[in-house]
Amino acid sequence: MTSSIAAIAPNGDAGAQGTFCDDMWQRTADLMGAIHDHPFNTALGDGTLERDRFAFYIVQDGRYLEAFSKALATASTRAADPADAAFYAQSAHTALAAERMLHAGYIEEFGLGAEDAAGIATSPTCLAYASFLQATALTAPYPVLAAAVLPCFWIYQDVGTALLQKAGPEHPYQKWISTYSDPAFAASVEQAKSITDRLATTTDPATREAMGEAYCRAAAYEWMFWDSAWHRESWPTARWLS
Numbered sequence: 001m002t003s004s005i006a007a008i009a010p011n012g013d014a015g016a017q018g019t020f021c022d023d024m025w026q027r028t029a030d031l032m033g034a035i036h037d038h039p040f041n042t043a044l045g046d047g048t049l050e051r052d053r054f055a056f057y058i059v060q061d062g063r064y065l066e067a068f069s070k071a072l073a074t075a076s077t078r079a080a081d082p083a084d085a086a087f088y089a090q091s092a093h094t095a096l097a098a099e100r101m102l103h104a105g106y107i108e109e110f111g112l113g114a115e116d117a118a119g120i121a122t123s124p125t126c127l128a129y130a131s132f133l134q135a136t137a138l139t140a141p142y143p144v145l146a147a148a149v150l151p152c153f154w155i156y157q158d159v160g161t162a163l164l165q166k167a168g169p170e171h172p173y174q175k176w177i178s179t180y181s182d183p184a185f186a187a188s189v190e191q192a193k194s195i196t197d198r199l200a201t202t203t204d205p206a207t208r209e210a211m212g213e214a215y216c217r218a219a220a221y222e223w224m225f226w227d228s229a230w231h232r233e234s235w236p237t238a239r240w241l242s
């Protein structure tokens with residue numbers, strides 16, 4: 001099964017039998033395998049991930065979370081259903097409050113001061129993913145925005161629960177793993193999925209197709225985000241302009 005964006009069937013035909021989420025899970029099956037097998041995640045799982053790589057990831061992720069939280073806040077303002085609006089507003093808060101607390105703990109543990117972190121440029125991949133989400137939030141139909149934010153929830157739960165199977169209590173990145181394998185987080189993933197499924201069934205075929213593209217694009221960015229942290233991605237232009 002290919003997971004390329006080009007493989008999305010016109011008018012979402014491939015998903016005619018299943019829910020939108022089932023359809024997306026199938027289309028991204030190969031990509032999900034690559035995310036689980038990525039050296040960043042295998043090293044994160046067996047506890048051998050170098051601190052510098054994790055620190056780079058944490059700093060980039062802090063920037064990502066600021067942008068992602070704004071995209072969620074925008075989803076809240078655009079949701080017609082008050083329960084959906086409350087869910088996205090709550091998630092916008094969680095992204096900044098709970099997850100950034102996790103980040104602040106690691107930044108302190110790594111001895112990275114605010115100035116050290118400020119000296120690390122936002123990576124091309126982090127900026128691209130954040131910009132994609134914010135552009136989608138402001139210019140795409142609301143169901144497309146719901147699809148674009150879904151991989152962030154769903155993929156982290158999938159990776160977090162897989163890592164939990166491998167990690168013992170003494171694991172160096174235990175707090176990160178517990179955040180994303182927590183049953184309370186699983187409940188929020190279910191809610192994000194059910195909102196998106198409902199929107200997919202009530203929207204027109206062209207919008208449903210655009211939802212599929214947005215989901216796949218965001219899922220691709222999730223792989224790229226791990227990969228950019230593994231390589232500590234920098235700007236190729238950094239020697240001329242910093």
Ligand SMILES: Cc1ncc(C[n+]2csc(CCO)c2C)c(N)n1
Nearest residue numbers: 061064068091094095152153156225
């Ligand atoms: C690149 C990247 N993708 C997804 C997450 C996970 N995440 C970020 S905000 C949020 C929803 C509200 O808590 C979730 C699940 C992350 N940290 N970094």
